[in-house]
Amino acid sequence: xxxxxxxxxxxxxxxxxxxxxxxxxxxxxxxxxxxxxxIFVVLPMLLNIWxxxxxxxxxxxxxxxxxxxxxxxELLDCGNYxxxxxxxxxRFWRSVDNTLWFVAxxxxxxxxxxxITALVLNRxxxxxxxxxAVFFYPVLLSPVVVALIWKxxxxxxxxxxxxxxxxxxxxxxxLLDPSWSFFWTVVVSVWAHMGFYVLILLAGLxxxxxxxxxxxxxxxxxxxxxxxxxxxxxxxxxxxxVLVLGLIRAVQAFDEIYVLTGGGPGTATQYIVQYxxxxxxxxxxxxxxxxxxxxxxxxxxxxxxxxxxxLASARAKQ
Amino acid sequence: xKTLFRRTIMAGAAMLALPLLAAAPARAATELRIMWYSDANxxxxxxxxxxxxxxxxxxxxxxxDRVPYKTITDNLPALVSSGQAPDMARVTDLGGQSSYYLxxxxxxxxxxxxxxxxxxxxxxxxxxxxxxxxxxLMTQLTITMPIVNxxxxxxxxxxxxxxxxxxxxxxxxxxxxxxxxxxPIPIAIDRSGHRIAGPAISYGAKFFxxxxxxxxxxxxxxxxxxxxxDWHKDGVMSKAIxxxxxxxxxRGANEEFSNGQVVLYMSxxxxxxxxxxxxxxxxxxxxxxxxxGPAGCSGMPGGxxxxxxxxxxxxxxxxxxxxxxxxxxxxxxFHARTLFLTAHKGLMAKGISYAADKPQIKKSLxxxxxxxxxxxxxxxxxxxxxxxxxxxxxxxxxLNQAISGEMSLDDAFTRMTQDMQDGLKAAGAK
Numbered sequence: 165x166x167x168x169x170x171x172x173x174x175x176x177x178x179x180x181x182x183x184x185x186x187x188x189x190x191x192x193x194x195x196x197x198x199x200x201x202x203i204f205v206v207l208p209m210l211l212n213i214w215x216x217x218x219x220x221x222x223x224x225x226x227x228x229x230x231x232x233x234x235x236x237x238e239l240l241d242c243g244n245y246x247x248x249x250x251x252x253x254x255r256f257w258r259s260v261d262n263t264l265w266f267v268a269x270x271x272x273x274x275x276x277x278x279x280i281t282a283l284v285l286n287r288x289x290x291x292x293x294x295x296x297a298v299f300f301y302p303v304l305l306s307p308v309v310v311a312l313i314w315k316x317x318x319x320x321x322x323x324x325x326x327x328x329x330x331x332x333x334x335x336x337x338x339l340l341d342p343s344w345s346f347f348w349t350v351v352v353s354v355w356a357h358m359g360f361y362v363l364i365l366l367a368g369l370x371x372x373x374x375x376x377x378x379x380x381x382x383x384x385x386x387x388x389x390x391x392x393x394x395x396x397x398x399x400x401x402x403x404x405x406v407l408v409l410g411l412i413r414a415v416q417a418f419d420e421i422y423v424l425t426g427g428g429p430g431t432a433t434q435y436i437v438q439y440x441x442x443x444x445x446x447x448x449x450x451x452x453x454x455x456x457x458x459x460x461x462x463x464x465x466x467x468x469x470x471x472x473x474x475l476a477s478a479r480a481k482q
Numbered sequence: 483x484k485t486l487f488r489r490t491i492m493a494g495a496a497m498l499a500l501p502l503l504a505a506a507p508a509r510a511a512t513e514l515r516i517m518w519y520s521d522a523n524x525x526x527x528x529x530x531x532x533x534x535x536x537x538x539x540x541x542x543x544x545x546x547d548r549v550p551y552k553t554i555t556d557n558l559p560a561l562v563s564s565g566q567a568p569d570m571a572r573v574t575d576l577g578g579q580s581s582y583y584l585x586x587x588x589x590x591x592x593x594x595x596x597x598x599x600x601x602x603x604x605x606x607x608x609x610x611x612x613x614x615x616x617x618x619l620m621t622q623l624t625i626t627m628p629i630v631n632x633x634x635x636x637x638x639x640x641x642x643x644x645x646x647x648x649x650x651x652x653x654x655x656x657x658x659x660x661x662x663x664x665x666p667i668p669i670a671i672d673r674s675g676h677r678i679a680g681p682a683i684s685y686g687a688k689f690f691x692x693x694x695x696x697x698x699x700x701x702x703x704x705x706x707x708x709x710x711x712d713w714h715k716d717g718v719m720s721k722a723i724x725x726x727x728x729x730x731x732x733r734g735a736n737e738e739f740s741n742g743q744v745v746l747y748m749s750x751x752x753x754x755x756x757x758x759x760x761x762x763x764x765x766x767x768x769x770x771x772x773x774x775g776p777a778g779c780s781g782m783p784g785g786x787x788x789x790x791x792x793x794x795x796x797x798x799x800x801x802x803x804x805x806x807x808x809x810x811x812x813x814x815x816f817h818a819r820t821l822f823l824t825a826h827k828g829l830m831a832k833g834i835s836y837a838a839d840k841p842q843i844k845k846s847l848x849x850x851x852x853x854x855x856x857x858x859x860x861x862x863x864x865x866x867x868x869x870x871x872x873x874x875x876x877x878x879x880x881l882n883q884a885i886s887g888e889m890s891l892d893d894a895f896t897r898m899t900q901d902m903q904d905g906l907k908a909a910g911a912k
Contacts, residue, residue: 219908220908220910221908221909221910222563223560223563223564224563224564249889249893254897255879258888319726320666320722337721339726340721340722340725340726342886342887425726425727425728426726426727426728426729426731426733427727427728427729427731428725428726428727428728428729428731428882428886429721429725429726429728429882429886430725430728430882430883430885430886430887430888431728431729431883431886431888432728432886432888433728434728434729438728438729442729442730445556445559445560446556446729446730446731447730447871447872447875447905448575448578448869448871448872448875448905448909449869449871449872449905449906449908449909450559450560450563450908451904451905451908453908
């Protein structure tokens with residue numbers, strides 16, 4: 165029966181092999197994946213390049229006049245890069261500035277908290293499985309649900325203000341004050357994604373051979389030294405993964421923040437992806453050329469950052 | 483055995499053929515799809531009217547795809563530009579994508595009926611440069627206007643400002659009411675450039691230069707923008723509305739008003755139906771005349787229109803449906819049941835028997851009709867301008883940045899002009 169089934173599947177491949185030769189057969193097997201990758205990754209990237217080098221509000225690529233690097237020149241037109249008000253596209257630079265601060269705070273907080281949580285959850289403790297599930301649970305939630313839950317907590321009439329008022333405190337404009345809004349976008353983002361990184365670090369911790377710890381214990385090595393000399397170096401590959409993924413994800417931050425603050429107040433929590441989205445799709449006139457150019461600049465920066473991270477982690481391994 | 487086999491085959495064939503036969507008449511019917519958003523009950527009323535149309539025209543089936551308003555503003559334009567438009571849609575950006583609208587004229591029974599009754603609003607949906615042709619049906623005429631919580635005024639013992647009161651008078655009164663009763667928001671204005679435009683026109687904003695070119699920032703607009711800026715500083719307006727979102731996002735204060743947290747809500751006539759439902763007998767509310775400025779007491783006209791797209795394969799059926807919906811009895815019933823203002827001149831003259839059993843609805847509709855009469859010609863010109871959102875969006879975005887303290891009001895005015903020019907350039911406007 166099994167042989168009959170194999171013969172049934174075999175014949176088209178045998179025919180193909182006869183026609184193409186054995187050396188070309190690997191390409192046949194890779195082709196379906198290549199097609200998916202080509203249609204959903206390469207083609208959109210090429211289209212993005214075309215949009216970035218054309219102008220107008222037309223959606224169809226053929227109807228857009230070619231303008232070369234004009235969109236990039238407009239985005240980069242700044243009197244002083246440290247003063248966003250001097251830039252032609254000040255909202256782009258405000259978004260870049262906001263994103264840099266967000267990435268710095270979010271990634272550092274995320275990595276440190278994930279590491280501490282993973283170390284705690286790696287110990288033998290009661291209800292360990294339950295706590296692991298608790299930390300992973302937010303990852304399973306839709307970003308919109310995450311944002312709505314936090315909005316309910318943080319809005320002027322929200323749960324947090326109700327608690328403050330009930331205890332004799334004053335209402336705090338958590339989502340109406342620029343600094344508070346920024347702070348909460350970091351907190352919500354860390355809360356929503358931390359579980360995923362904890363899981364990666366936990367896997368790394370469990371892969372460290374226990375005999376190293378046993379040897380250190382026999383030598384009477386202090387705990388901080390064990391962490392510094394054994395745990396951290398052996399966890400470095402996982403830390404690099406967490407850093408790179410966290411960095412990329414932080415730059416891509418959009419969905420939960422868009423629902424939570426809408427980028428406000430003003431543009432205090434408008435990050436780069438929201439700028440791209442609003443420029444391309446939210447206005448009456450869709451300025452897709454400028455949005456595509458902005459996305460290419462961001463893509464370029466991300467690529468450089470990722471390479472630097474990988475280089476650093478490779479050096480750390482050596 | 484052979485007979486049994488033959489019977490089995492025939493029974494199987496019959497079973498396969500039955501659904502095909504049953505589906506045959508259904509397949510023959512033309513299906514029209516309408517992308518539709520609702521503020522209140524208009525989707526239900528429209529469905530009811532469409533059911534009757536389908537009954538009278540069994541060869542046409544109309545599917546009403548109900549979507550959130552955001553889908554109409556954010557997703558529909560992309561669908562239309564990429565040739566994936568539905569047959570018809572209910573839109574509020576009437577002129578923005580008018581180049582894709584289907585000219586209904588060849589498919590209508592009586593073009594003169596349309597021209598007589600919808601003369602003032604037909605230009606709103608026509609493509610640039612087009613002076614003739616029917617490109618859509620206004621499903622609703624709206625006017626921006628304030629709605630007040632009268633119960634709060636009564637409780638505070640402060641009289642409502644009169645019909646010629648200025649925005650400053652209203653701000654003073656609303657602030658006094660809020661202070662006396664500890665209400666958090668004296669005045670709320672929808673976070674939308676369209677909503678500010680009417681008050682700005684009352685303070686002398688022209689929105690167009692003498693040669694008819696768009697010109698967003700002038701002294702009139704600056705005066706009104708400065709008022710809104712100052713009101714945020716001195717607590718007349720709350721940052722909870724304008725400050726709670728960024729960019730060009732729309733934010734209304736419906737919830738806050740329904741919860742009795744707003745003294746005066748500058749929104750529009752489309753809210754009447756919703757407040758009749760959400761406020762109920764909670765408190766007395768009603769629309770009031772638009773506050774005045776030195777240049778008048780104007781709001782902004784607007785509304786929603788049902789348009790069809792050139793990409794539809796069923797223009798004749800669309801014409802038939804549009805004729806049905808525009809016919810006087812059907813159009814009158816739609817407006818009577820939805821409490822919408824009508825764009826139909828004949829019905830305006832005759833009057834519509836609104837299904838309004840509440841005094842606040844009647845009072846609001848009376849105020850709305852009075853406000854329509856007080857509309858400035860600038861308001862009509864701005865509403866009829868195809869790219870008016872290229873003016874409204876920078877007004878919202880930049881004023882909001884000034885309110886949030888990111889830039890001075892003067893810098894915001896400079897940026898508004900620049901954003902408008904960028905938008906016009908991208909749209910290829912001459």
